[in-house]
Amino acid sequence: MKSPPWPKGKKLVHLDLKGAPPRLEYLHKLIELFSKLGVDGLLVEYEDMFPYDGDLKLLQATAQPAYSRDEVLSMQEFAKSKGMEVIPLVQTFGHMEFVLKHRPMWGLREMAPCVSTLNPHRTEGVRLVMEMLRQVVELHPGLNALHIGADEVYMLGEGEESKLWLASPGRTVEQLFLSHVTKVAQAIKEAWPDMTIIMWDDMMRGMSQDTLKASGLVGLVQPMLWDYTPNLDVDTTVSLLEKYCRAGMSDLWAASSFKGSTSVHTCVPSTQRHVDNHVQWLKVAAALSAAVNLQGIAITGWQRYDHLSVLCELMHVGLPSLAACLQTLSLGEFSAEAKSKVCERLGISSVEVEAMGRTTEDESLFPGRRLAELTVELDALLNSEDIRFFENNMYVRGWFSPYHQQKKVVSPLIAMQIQSTASAYLTTLQEKVEAVREEMVLLYPESTAQEWIVEHVSPVLAPLQRITQDITACINEMVPSNILPTHN
Numbered sequence: 001m002k003s004p005p006w007p008k009g010k011k012l013v014h015l016d017l018k019g020a021p022p023r024l025e026y027l028h029k030l031i032e033l034f035s036k037l038g039v040d041g042l043l044v045e046y047e048d049m050f051p052y053d054g055d056l057k058l059l060q061a062t063a064q065p066a067y068s069r070d071e072v073l074s075m076q077e078f079a080k081s082k083g084m085e086v087i088p089l090v091q092t093f094g095h096m097e098f099v100l101k102h103r104p105m106w107g108l109r110e111m112a113p114c115v116s117t118l119n120p121h122r123t124e125g126v127r128l129v130m131e132m133l134r135q136v137v138e139l140h141p142g143l144n145a146l147h148i149g150a151d152e153v154y155m156l157g158e159g160e161e162s163k164l165w166l167a168s169p170g171r172t173v174e175q176l177f178l179s180h181v182t183k184v185a186q187a188i189k190e191a192w193p194d195m196t197i198i199m200w201d202d203m204m205r206g207m208s209q210d211t212l213k214a215s216g217l218v219g220l221v222q223p224m225l226w227d228y229t230p231n232l233d234v235d236t237t238v239s240l241l242e243k244y245c246r247a248g249m250s251d252l253w254a255a256s257s258f259k260g261s262t263s264v265h266t267c268v269p270s271t272q273r274h275v276d277n278h279v280q281w282l283k284v285a286a287a288l289s290a291a292v293n294l295q296g297i298a299i300t301g302w303q304r305y306d307h308l309s310v311l312c313e314l315m316h317v318g319l320p321s322l323a324a325c326l327q328t329l330s331l332g333e334f335s336a337e338a339k340s341k342v343c344e345r346l347g348i349s350s351v352e353v354e355a356m357g358r359t360t361e362d363e364s365l366f367p368g369r370r371l372a373e374l375t376v377e378l379d380a381l382l383n384s385e386d387i388r389f390f391e392n393n394m395y396v397r398g399w400f401s402p403y404h405q406q407k408k409v410v411s412p413l414i415a416m417q418i419q420s421t422a423s424a425y426l427t428t429l430q431e432k433v434e435a436v437r438e439e440m441v442l443l444y445p446e447s448t449a450q451e452w453i454v455e456h457v458s459p460v461l462a463p464l465q466r467i468t469q470d471i472t473a474c475i476n477e478m479v480p481s482n483i484l485p486t487h488n
Contacts, residue, residue, distance in 0.1 A: 003282035006329040009253075009296030010040040012087065013322065016260065018047035018098065019303030020314045020448040021064070024071050028078050029367035030315065035082035036345070037326045042079055043147060043298045045089040047307060048098045052135055058102050059132075064445035072139050087145045087198070088136050092129045092184050093118050093177075094153035094203075097307035099128070110159040116306065117153050120180035121161040130187050137192060144196060146188065147224070150181050151200035177203050178215040185220040198253060201225045205240060209247045218248035222295060228257035230276035234283045241284070245292045253295050256281050258325045259318035260302025267379045267456055269313045271321040271351045278328045299325055310455050316368030316443060317353050317375050324351045354380075371439040378432045382460050387425050391463050405470055408477045419471040422464045429464075433457050 013034050015027075022030060031042070048061040051069050060066040067075075076086045091099075099105055100115050108125050110117040118125045137143055157166055157173040165171060185197050201223040204212060212218070223244050227237060241252055256277050259269040278299075285294060301318055304311055323346055327338040339351055347365040348356035354376050363369045381387060390396065399414040433453060440449040 002333040002335075003279070003286050005332045006282065006297065007285050007294060009294050010085070011038060011326065011329065012041040012043045012085075012296060012298040013039050013258075014043045014045065014089075014255075014298055014300040014302075016045050016301060016303040017049040017067075018045060018307050019311050020444045020452070021049045021061075021067070022315060023443060023445070024067070024074060026367065026443040027075055031075070031079050031082060031084065033319065033367060035084060037323055038330060039084060039326070040296070041085035041087060043087050043089055043300075044075075046136070047091075050136060051139075052132065054131075054135075056131060056135065058104065059099055063447040063451075069139060073141075076140060085144070086140060087147055088140060088143070089147035089149060090129075090133055090136055091149035092133070093120070093148075093150045093180055094156075095149060095151065095306055099132075101307075110162065111155050114155040114158075115308070117155055118180075119159055119161060120156070120176060121159075121165065126180075126183055126187065129184055130191070133188065134191070137195075143192075144194070145198060146192075146195055147198040148181070148184060148188070148221075149200060150177075151202050151226070153177060153203055174207050174211055175215075178207075178211070178217060182216040182220065185217065189220060197221045198224050200255075201240070201244070204244070209243055212244070212247035212249070221249070222251040222253060223249055224253035224255050224298060226255035226298075226300070227281075228255075228261035228277055228300065230273045230280070232277060232280035232284070234280055234287065237280075237284045238287045241288060241292055245289070250291055250293045251295055252292055254281055254284070254297040255300055256297060256325065257300045257302070258322040259313040259315075260300065260305075262312075264305045264312060265310050265455070266312050268317050268354055268376055269321050271324045271353065274321045275324050275328050275334045278325045279334065282329065282332060297329070311448070311452055314375075314444070314448075314452070316371045319366060319368065319372070320346060320348060320351050320353050320356060368443055371436070371443060374432070374436045374439055378429075378436050379456070381429060381432060382456060387429070387464070388460055390422060390425065391467065396467070400467070400471065400474075405474065408474045410471070410474045410478065412475045412479045415471045415475055419468050422468050422471075426461065426464050426468070429457065429461060 048059055049066050051066045051072065052059045079086050095116050096118050097116050100109050100118065106112070108119050108122055108128065109115065110119045133146065137146070156162065157176060162176060165176065166173065181199065188195055188197055197220060199221050204223065225237065225241060244252055258274045262269065262273060281297065288294065299322065301315065301322065302312060303314060320342065323342045324334065324338065327342050328334045331338050342351050343349060345365065350356045353372055395414060395418050399411050400418055404410050437449045437453065440452065
């Protein structure tokens with residue numbers, strides 16, 4: 001059923017730079033595409049790709065260089081030239097893995113094993129966060145809005161100082177959370193009085209209206225409610241937004257997803273899954289009371305679930321999904337017209353990246369298309385049953401079992417046939433992998449290509465390589481060496 005188009009406010013695209021940070025030239029091409037798709041702004045999550053300096057220089061990435069100051073300014077200037085606002089996202093409580101993993105910062109963790117959550121009792125913690133924010137704001141001239149994160153503050157209340165604090169009558173983990181966020185928000189307002197402060201909402205979902213009213217956050221922050229599921233519960237989401245509004249926080253944001261929210265290791269996104277998420281968000285927007293002042297929607301595109309998790313879908317394979325989600329918001333549904341517009345805009349035959357087809361056209365309509373095509377082809381190969389479950393096929397299980405390998409007594413003819421098949425698969429995979437690597441390093445750092453290949457390809461290559469080596473060892477015991485075939 002059709003909903004009204006997305007009512008008002010900004011449409012932000014989230015750039016998650018903590019995984020596979022695009023090279024500057026590719027970043028500019030992406031921004032150019034976003035502007036053509038109707039995007040109003042960028043929500044930029046730098047993490048360790050920001051050029052922190054002074055005592056914070058240790059926060060910079062080591063797998064690849066952080067963006068330089070000039071590159072950060074260049075990205076902003078280019079975005080602004082396309083009519084897009086840039087809003088940095090800097091985590092200030094939870095998901096501080098990229099900060100708290102460093103040995104000099106260990107003492108600022110809420111709990112020693114929890115590398116994500118800042119201890120809210122240490123004044124050095126707030127000082128650290130404010131210095132991070134100061135450097136980010138200073139490198140974003142004319143900045144109007146800042147996102148302070150504050151989602152998924154795991155293990156809060158479990159540290160020794162928190163337990164002592166909570167031992168006083170009437171104190172709760174909710175108050176502990178709110179007091180830290182309020183402290184940070186007030187410090188931001190003191191430093192930059194006109195700054196709009198946005199934060200994730202999830203830690204406040206279970207709080208009562210009265211708790212929120214009494215928190216001191218009212219008038220300081222604009223909550224951003226995130227839900228990335230295709231079956232988002234409309235009634236629950238509406239009631240949450242209305243609760244925040246009744247508590248005095250009427251300026252609110254939504255956050256959807258165009259990639260990076262299916263599973264932690266997904267390689268290729270399903271456009272339909274993410275379109276469904278936006279269809280549900282349209283229903284939410286249509287059901288809100290007039291009192292809710294919807295500021296806009298951030299369409300998130302996670303490259304990792306967190307700083308220490310593996311890479312999920314990268315930007316180049318997510319662009320058809322992003323275009324489809326934006327069309328859905330504009331038209332109120334994902335109709336045949338919407339599909340047609342997306343296909344025309346990107347020069348593809350299907351909105352599903354797995355089915356979009358190969359083309360010899362240039363990449364002007366779809367930056368990264370060649371890599372997307374190669375990624376899809378390699379992913380299909382890696383997930384084919386013949387390759388992924390090679391060790392489970394009848395011949396391997398029947399004539400080259402662990403027992404056969406242990407005793408080194410095999411049927412040479414069958415073992416050599418198994419080896420020949422495994423070697424052919426290896427050759428095909430290695431050719432595809434090399435093509436992906438060559439294209440990937442044009443858009444992302446070398447370290448991204450290495451990580452992606454180790455994550456997605458190595459677990460499939462390793463059993464094939466092992467089996468060819470083990471067969472060689474076994475048949476050497478049973479066949480004269482002068483008649484053995486050679487394998488690479």
